[in-house]
Amino acid sequence: xxxxxxxxxxxxxxAKECLLEYGLLLLQDQRFPSLVGIVVGEPVxxxxxxxxxxxxxFKIASEWDDDADIVTCKLVSGxxxxxxRKLWAHLVAIGKxxxxxxxxxxxxxxxxxxxYLKEHKSAxxxxxxxxxxxxxxxxxxxxxxxxxxxxVCAQEFHTESGAHAKRVMTWTAFEKSKQIDSKVxxxxxxxxxxxxxxxxxxxxxxxxxxxxx
Numbered sequence: 001x002x003x004x005x006x007x008x009x010x011x012x013x014x015a016k017e018c019l020l021e022y023g024l025l026l027l028q029d030q031r032f033p034s035l036v037g038i039v040v041g042e043p044v045x046x047x048x049x050x051x052x053x054x055x056x057x058f059k060i061a062s063e064w065d066d067d068a069d070i071v072t073c074k075l076v077s078g079x080x081x082x083x084x085r086k087l088w089a090h091l092v093a094i095g096k097x098x099x100x101x102x103x104x105x106x107x108x109x110x111x112x113x114x115x116y117l118k119e120h121k122s123a124x125x126x127x128x129x130x131x132x133x134x135x136x137x138x139x140x141x142x143x144x145x146x147x148x149x150x151x152v153c154a155q156e157f158h159t160e161s162g163a164h165a166k167r168v169m170t171w172t173a174f175e176k177s178k179q180i181d182s183k184v185x186x187x188x189x190x191x192x193x194x195x196x197x198x199x200x201x202x203x204x205x206x207x208x209x210x211x212x213x
Contacts, residue, residue, distance in 0.1 A: 011038060011039045011056065011060070012060050012063070014038055015035050015038045015039065015060060018033055018038060019070070019082055019084055020084060022196070022200060023083065023084045023086055023087045023196065024075065024076065024081055024082060024083045024084065024087065024196070025081070025082045026076055026077075026079050026080065026081055026082075026208075027061065027072075027079065027080040027081070027082070028044065028048055028079070028080075029043070029077070029079065029206065029208070030043045030045075030206075031043070031204050031205050031206035031207075032076065032077075032200065032201070032204055032206040032208045033200065033204060035057060035060060035061060035064075035082065036048045036051075036057055039053050039056055039057050039060065040053050040057075064082055065155060065156065065157075068085075069084060069085040070082050070083070070084060070085070071083050071085075071088065071091070071153060071155075071174070071178075072154075072155060072156075073091065073147065073150065073153055073154075074144075074147040074148045074150070074211075075091070075150065075193075075210070075211070076197065076208045076209070076210065077208045077209050078148045078211070085178075087193075088178065088180055089180055089182045089183060089184045089189075090184050090188075090189040090192055090193060091150075091153075091171070091189075092171050092174065092175045092180055092184075093183070093184045093185065093186050093188075093189040094150055094186065094189050094190060094193075094212075095150045095151065095152075095153070095170075095171030095174075096170075096171045096172060096175075097186050098151070099212065101149070101211065101212045102149040102150060102151050102211075103149070103151075106145065106146075106149070107142065107145060108135070109135065109136050109137065109138065109139075109141065109142040109145075110142045110145040110146050110149075112132065112135045112136060112142070113132070113136060113139070113142040113143060113146060113168075114146055114151055114152070116128075116132050117146075117152060117168060117169070117170050118170060121169060121170055121172070121173040122167065122168060122169035122170070122173050123167075123168050123169075124157075124165055124166070124167050124168070125139050125140060125143060125165045125166045125167075125168065126159050126163065126165035127165075140166075143166055143168055146168075148211060149211065150211055151170075151171075152168050152169065152170060152171070153168070153169050153170075153171060153174045154166045154167065154168045154169075155167045190210075190212065193210055194210065194213070197209075197210055
């Protein structure tokens with residue numbers, strides 16, 4: 001039992017150090033640095049839930065959901081990406097820009113969800129008003145679409161019934177809630193992320209992408 005606990009603490013520390021080094025980390029990927037890869041020690045094909053270390057991965061990911069210095073978004077290759085506080089101003093600059101790659105060809109449901117969020121700043125997917133639900137056949141799908149365009153920031157949580165839900169907010173609301181004072185202009189934010197990803201891809205032999213590229 002003590003050894004298992006020590007291994008878990010060691011893996012959590014190793015993953016956190018990697019996140020601090022790069023500024024971002026994927027939850028899972030075959031090549032790009034990821035929490036799953038660090039905990040398991042090698043890439044995992046398919047879902048990591050059934051892996052012997054699945055509970056350990058879940059525990060660390062859950063702790064990071066509550067970490068004041070980490071936020072999750074769909075920044076890299078449309079996958080769950082952990083981003084350290086040092087890059088939050090970059091995220092905010094890009095998220096708030098509402099460029100064409102973010103807004104063009106959004107589904108009607110995603111547009112309805114985004115319009116609601118821009119007015120109300122944040123929402124929980126398990127407690128959306130009936131007036132909005134009438135235009136959303138699949139709230140989760142609309143939320144996922146907005147996340148992959150970096151139009152919103154979303155955090156998973158468990159409801160009182162034990163079901164999964166998401167707390168979704170605009171980047172303006174996120175910026176205010178986290179008291180992000182530093183400012184990064186849009187071109188610098190995109191350039192810095194592009195260089196960071198290019199360096200990691202080269203080192204890891206991966207082909208991860210950013211949503212605007």
